[in-house]
Amino acid sequence: MTKRFLMRLGKTPFDVVDAFHTLDRNTLGTNNGNLVYGAAAHKLFSTEGTVVDATHYTMNAAMADRVNEEYDGFILPLANAFRPEFENELLRTAQFLERLKIPFLMLSGGAQLPLDGDPAALQKMEPTVKRFARAVLQGSSRLSVRGELSADYLRSLGFDDVVVIGCPSMTLHGRGHRVEVPETLALGSAVAYNLETKDPFGGELIQDAERHYRATYLPQEHGTLELMLWATAPYDDADLRLPLDASHQQFAAGMAEFYLDAYPWITRLSEMDFSFGARAHGNIAAILGGTPSVMLAHDSRTLELARYHGIPCVVRGEGTMPDTVQDLYALADYDEFNRGHGERFDRLSDFIHENGFEHIYDPGQEAARADYEARIAAVQFPPPVRPTWQDRPADVAHRHAVLQERSNKQKKQQAALRRDLGRLQSTSKDELAKLSRRLDEAEKRAAAAEERARAAEQRAGRAAKKAADLDKRLRAVSAEAERADDRSQRAVRVPSRVRNALGRLGSGD
Numbered sequence: 287m288t289k290r291f292l293m294r295l296g297k298t299p300f301d302v303v304d305a306f307h308t309l310d311r312n313t314l315g316t317n318n319g320n321l322v323y324g325a326a327a328h329k330l331f332s333t334e335g336t337v338v339d340a341t342h343y344t345m346n347a348a349m350a351d352r353v354n355e356e357y358d359g360f361i362l363p364l365a366n367a368f369r370p371e372f373e374n375e376l377l378r379t380a381q382f383l384e385r386l387k388i389p390f391l392m393l394s395g396g397a398q399l400p401l402d403g404d405p406a407a408l409q410k411m412e413p414t415v416k417r418f419a420r421a422v423l424q425g426s427s428r429l430s431v432r433g434e435l436s437a438d439y440l441r442s443l444g445f446d447d448v449v450v451i452g453c454p455s456m457t458l459h460g461r462g463h464r465v466e467v468p469e470t471l472a473l474g475s476a477v478a479y480n481l482e483t484k485d486p487f488g489g490e491l492i493q494d495a496e497r498h499y500r501a502t503y504l505p506q507e508h509g510t511l512e513l514m515l516w517a518t519a520p521y522d523d524a525d526l527r528l529p530l531d532a533s534h535q536q537f538a539a540g541m542a543e544f545y546l547d548a549y550p551w552i553t554r555l556s557e558m559d560f561s562f563g564a565r566a567h568g569n570i571a572a573i574l575g576g577t578p579s580v581m582l583a584h585d586s587r588t589l590e591l592a593r594y595h596g597i598p599c600v601v602r603g604e605g606t607m608p609d610t611v612q613d614l615y616a617l618a619d620y621d622e623f624n625r626g627h628g629e630r631f632d633r634l635s636d637f638i639h640e641n642g643f644e645h646i647y648d649p650g651q652e653a654a655r656a657d658y659e660a661r662i663a664a665v666q667f668p669p670p671v672r673p674t675w676q677d678r679p680a681d682v683a684h685r686h687a688v689l690q691e692r693s694n695k696q697k698k699q700q701a702a703l704r705r706d707l708g709r710l711q712s713t714s715k716d717e718l719a720k721l722s723r724r725l726d727e728a729e730k731r732a733a734a735a736e737e738r739a740r741a742a743e744q745r746a747g748r749a750a751k752k753a754a755d756l757d758k759r760l761r762a763v764s765a766e767a768e769r770a771d772d773r774s775q776r777a778v779r780v781p782s783r784v785r786n787a788l789g790r791l792g793s794g795d
Contacts, residue, residue, distance in 0.1 A: 288335050292353055293361040294379075295340035299325040299548060299662060305671045308546050309511055315343060317507045318545060319567030320365065322574070323455035325548035327363040327393055330457050330638075330645045334654040346378050350385035359643065360390035362422075363454055365432075366587045368439065369398035373411045376418050383421035390425045391641045393454050396432040397439040399586035401601065405439050412443060419445050427640050433590025451634040452594045455570050458552075460647050461631035465620040467578045471560050476500045477611060478555055478572065480563030481528060483507055487602065488582055489527035490609035491562065496535065499611060502558075503529045503536040504551070505544050506565050513537070514544055517675040532673075543670035550667045560615055566591050573597065578618040582607075595630065596622030 296313040297303060299321075303313050314320055332338050338361075353360065362383075367376055383390065399405060408415070419440060422429055428447040431437050437448045456463075471477075477499040479492060495501040505511070509520035510529075517532055524530035529542060536542040545551035548571070555561060556575030563569060564582040570591075572579040581599040583589040592599035598618050600607060608614045631647075638645050646655050 288337060289333075289358045290356065291331055291336060291338045291359045291361055292341060292357045293324075293328060293331065293338050294343070294345065294363060295324045295328065296320060296343050297324075298338065298340045299328055300665055301340070302665065302668060303546065304668060305511065305515060305544075305546060309508060309515060312343070312508070314508065314511075314546075317567075318548075318551070319506050319565060319571075321545075321548040321551070322458075322567045322571050323363055323365065323394075323453055326455045326458040327361060329658055330454060330647075331361055331643065332654065332658050333644050333646050333648070333651055336654075345375065345382050347381035347385055350382050353382075354385075354387045357388055359388055360386060361393060361643075362390065363393040364395040365453075366398040367395040367418075368408060368411075368415055368436070370407065370411055373414050376411075377414050380414070380418040380421040383418075383425065386425060389642055391638070391643065392422045392426060392430055394430050394432050394451055395436065396587055396590070397436040399435055399439065401583070401585060401589055401603065403435045403438060403586055405442065408439070415440075416443055416445075419443070423447060428637070430634075430637055433586075433594045435586040435590045449633075449637055450594060451637055452630055453566075453570065453591055454634065455567065455574070456595060456627070457631060457634060457645075457647070458574050461628040461635075463574070463627060464624045465573055465576055465578055467618050467620050468559075471612065471615045473498050474500060475559040476502070476557065478502050478504050478558045478561040478568075478577075480504055480506060480561075480565040480568030481530075482564035482584060483509060483521060483530065485564075485584060486521075486525060486528050486530060487584070488564065488607070489525050491582075491607075491611065491614060492529075493527045494610045495562075501536075501541075503542040504555070504568060505529070505542060506568055510542075511544050511671060514542065514671050514673045517673075532675075537673045540672045543672060545670050547667045549662055549665075550670070554670070560611070560618070562611070562614055564588065569597065573623075578615075578620060580614050580618050596620070596624075596626055598623075 296315050301313075303311070308314060328338050328340075339357075362379070366372075397405065397408065399408070419429055423445075428449045429440055429445060430449050430451045431440065432450070432453055434450060437450050440448050477495050479495055479501060481488070481492075481503070483505075492501075505514075512518050513520055513532060514537065519531065521530040526534070528534070529536040532538070543554065545554065552571050552575045554575075555572040555577050558572065558575070558577050561569060561572035561577055561579040562582065564584050566581065566588050569579040569581045579597070581588055581592045581597050582602060583592050583599045584602040589599070589601060591597065598620065600614070600617065608617070635645060635647070644651070646658065
């Protein structure tokens with residue numbers, strides 16, 4: 287009998303979506319790093335006789351009943367879920383989980399914190415995080431997280447059932463995956479790099495890579511995809527050494543490559559000699575391709591993953607940041623990664639098993655694994671996206687950019703309206719729920735008061751009856767006492783004839 291699992295994904299690894307629809311439908315979740323751990327999680331649970339469907343990032347309480355009817359389990363792969371920008375989605379997910387009756391588990395969530403782990407920025411959303419954590423623990427044995435900083439954050443909120451399992455992306459090739467590092471990196475070697483566009487840094491490294499190596503920029507987020515498709519300018523005050531403007535040679539010469547699917551992205555990185563950057567999954571994709579990579583850790587997300595998985599990293603702000611690719615390559619030590627990968631894989635495997643699920647690397651799943659990999663190999667993935675506007679007349683490219691910017695403005699306004707409406711609806715529902723609870727409590731108090739009043743009336747009635755009985759008995763006793771007194775008085779009274787006779791005797795008559 288076929289089992290059906292539902293998984294929180296923008297798309298499955300078998301879904302092919304072109305670049306324009308990818309941007310419009312947000313199938314990447316704004317960052318194609320989501321494709322990497324999504325592909326690994328999808329493969330992990332695609333066991334013999336199991337079909338894994340994607341939610342397409344749709345999640346709300348109203349769909350829970352249908353999911354309960356149609357699916358046998360729900361899998362919730364997450365990344366940096368505990369961040370203010372994700373609060374509304376986290377709340378909707380909690381409301382959905384609260385109504386689930388089928389088995390489910392969360393697969394590795396994470397908190398977005400600064401390097402020192404200070405959770406002050408998350409204080410306002412603590413009620414939502416707590417509600418989400420309680421909802422997860424209703425169906426899962428523990429809360430699984432990516433690293434110790436996220437674990438410490440949840441423990442600080444009072445949740446001790448936490449296990450660190452790293453990122454599920456590292457399971458893509460099973461427990462035996464390794465990365466071998468050649469002793470040297472020759473000048474002119476193929477080097478890939480990635481960039482954190484919201485907090486760009488590393489200009490010296492990128493400049494050195496551009497000058498002395500065959501460098502390829504592999505961007506990851508929507509803003510750059512839009513730049514490559516429409517020639518927009520999403521980044522203000524861009525450092526000209528960084529690929530943040532259309533004038534940068536990575537765009538002007540058509541060198542940058544944006545991947546819409548995890549497998550061709552990993553394959554491309556397997557062809558590189560070295561990779562570096564501040565994006566966690568840009569580096570993990572290289573590692574999955576067997577290419578040595580060094581992570582530029584700049585926040586808790588990147589730091590805790592690097593620490594847990596033994597990924598070589600440079601921590602921003604700690605010591606001197608290398609400014610040449612050669613200096614950075616010298617730090618690419620994968621002994622710890624190779625030594626502990628199997629143990630870390632087993633820890634994640636144990637967590638899956640303790641929640642009643644199987645995975646594709648379990649004994650007996652060899653045929654399922656071979657079939658899955660054959661199906662992936664048969665997919666005709668689209669080529670990477672490169673700048674589409676290079677050969678257009680400048681006025682045409684500018685016109686398209688202006689139209690796209692207008693469209694984006696409208697989308698942002700619509701999104702803001704939807705968020706406001708969602709907050710109002712959520713607030714209304716919460717207020718109604720509070721009023722309903724208050725009404726229930728008031729009705730309970732009124733019922734209790736009425737019960738107490740009835741009990742008091744019954745006690746008063748019994749007391750009145752008892753008092754009446756006592757009064758009746760008292761009157762009867764009083765009457766009896768009066769009669770007894772009268773009899774006693776009569777008994778001691780001297781008859782008049784005796785009194786007269788005594789009188790005569792006294793008088794001598």
